[in-house]
Amino acid sequence: MTADLDLPVGTPGHAPVVVELPGVPGLGGTYARGLATGGRLAVARRTGSAPTALADVRYVARGVRADADHLTAYQHLLGESGSDALPAGFVHVLAFPVATALMARADFPLPMLGLVHLANRVEQHRPLGLDDTFDVHAHAEGLRPHRSGTQVDLVTEAHVDGTLAWRGVSTYLAKGLRLAEDDGAAADEPPRAAFEPPVPTGQWRLDGDTGQRYAAVSGDVNPIHTSTLGAKALGFPRRIAHGMYTAARALADVGAARGDAFAWTVTFDKPVLLPGAVAVRVAREGDGFAYAGWHPRSGKPHLRGTVTPRP
Template sequence: MTTTVVLPGVPGLGGLYARGAALSVAHRIRPGARTLPDVEYVVRGVTADAEHLTAYQHLVGESASDLLPAGFVHVLAFPVATAVMARPDFPLPLVGLVHLANRVTQLRPLSLGTPFDVRATAADLRPHRSGTQVDLVTEVSVDGTVAWRGVSTYLARGVQPAGTASDEAPEPFVPPVPTGRWSLDAGTGRRYAAVSGDRNPIHLSALSAKALGFPRAIAHGMYTASRALADVGARRGDAFDWTVDFAKPVLLPGTVTVRIARSGEGFTFAGWNARSGKPYLTGSVVPLA
């Protein structure tokens, strides 16, 4: 039976990361530790702040509106999912988790000033060719009806559970004809951190990123995904599926060559390194009928 934990408010990411770091030192997955905590975290009556929304819109290129972009809803709900990962009985170390993919279904837009509830849980702990992956499932509801649902998939490298990985290596990426280019300066990570609250050191400076094994700071994956969504713009409609798979991290400063184009009933997007031809992210936005 799932235990529901009602939090008094959206927790701060700083405290969650500190707790997760302390647990990660001594809490690697153990032989026989194959289950996720059967718990859901809930925060009720969350509302967006107008200045916060405006700062997000300016940063990722969303148009000015009282409607909350799907990426901004992720920002507001993300700490609740992180609280699940920061539990002592969560079987993967929070520090070092790699964000592999995001799947969002927006069923209706959320408006500034409308209170909503956030519910988060972990699901589907499973093998991956490089370790163990898990989904963090977050739902945002208004008056008991789900308006937004996000599934974030994370990987713990080198952590091997029982079983055989069913996922195959991704198809080779062939760079398409570009439609644009993003020039990201060294402060991109710090600006998104200020808006999102996600102040992971790998995003903040070359010095802090080097301490964690990166040659320079890297852009937040959800910054690049949200920027692609913003580039699709109003053509996505009010209800849509938004998917993104992350490949290589974007080192800062850096340039991302981009293609965003209509495909079938929706749009596909990709960002890659023009010199190496290696992808940073690929995804799609498909309006719902």
């Protein structure tokens, strides 16, 4: 169901504006709105009237339920086992359009199109299944300087009968954009550890249409993943794989050993150009698993992360 959004204006420092959506927004329409609001934001920035803070707005979509055919298509594409349990990456697919709609708002201070996906963290407290009906809550937080621009966290949650079952935090970067009050100093960010390619446990070979196939199951039709012209317009030589496709594929490689409750993290380095190959290592580390993907010839990292089972 596609929601037509009537966008109230939230005011920083006041009680949150809670917007009850009539359904989960379609990402195609959301990208169109994001393109329009991004243009207006660019004009406002030149006149000094652009927003520089996050409005305290919360979106809620109630009564969300997975479709069996949709789940099966996702499982086949990502290599997840066939069952009625919803993989954590599939819950992200169902929930994240609600958060994406926040980025298309007129009062969102960063342009939605062109944001760089830096990292994700998911906490799954209990598995969701085909029989579950849940509510999706979403908000933005943590607008802060980054050494390359400005970053923000988009938070989505899935609640069953009022109890938190799943929580995801997606961190995005507006490259080269400094907010008015930003003096150019980056927030305290720990430097990323140097990457030395480990012994691989496998290799992914990604076809040129991987972006279109993931877009078909995720709804994420961002042209950098589905169109060569769109990718070139944003500075890439050809289409790139969705970050969440690669992260979710690594999660699928961990398999059932992750358990019913776990923390799943990923940081993204270099994008994966399509078609292309990714050398991969997924192995036990401490109480859980660590994974990494890198270019098999250059050794440059594409992504790295962990999956840690919870009691």
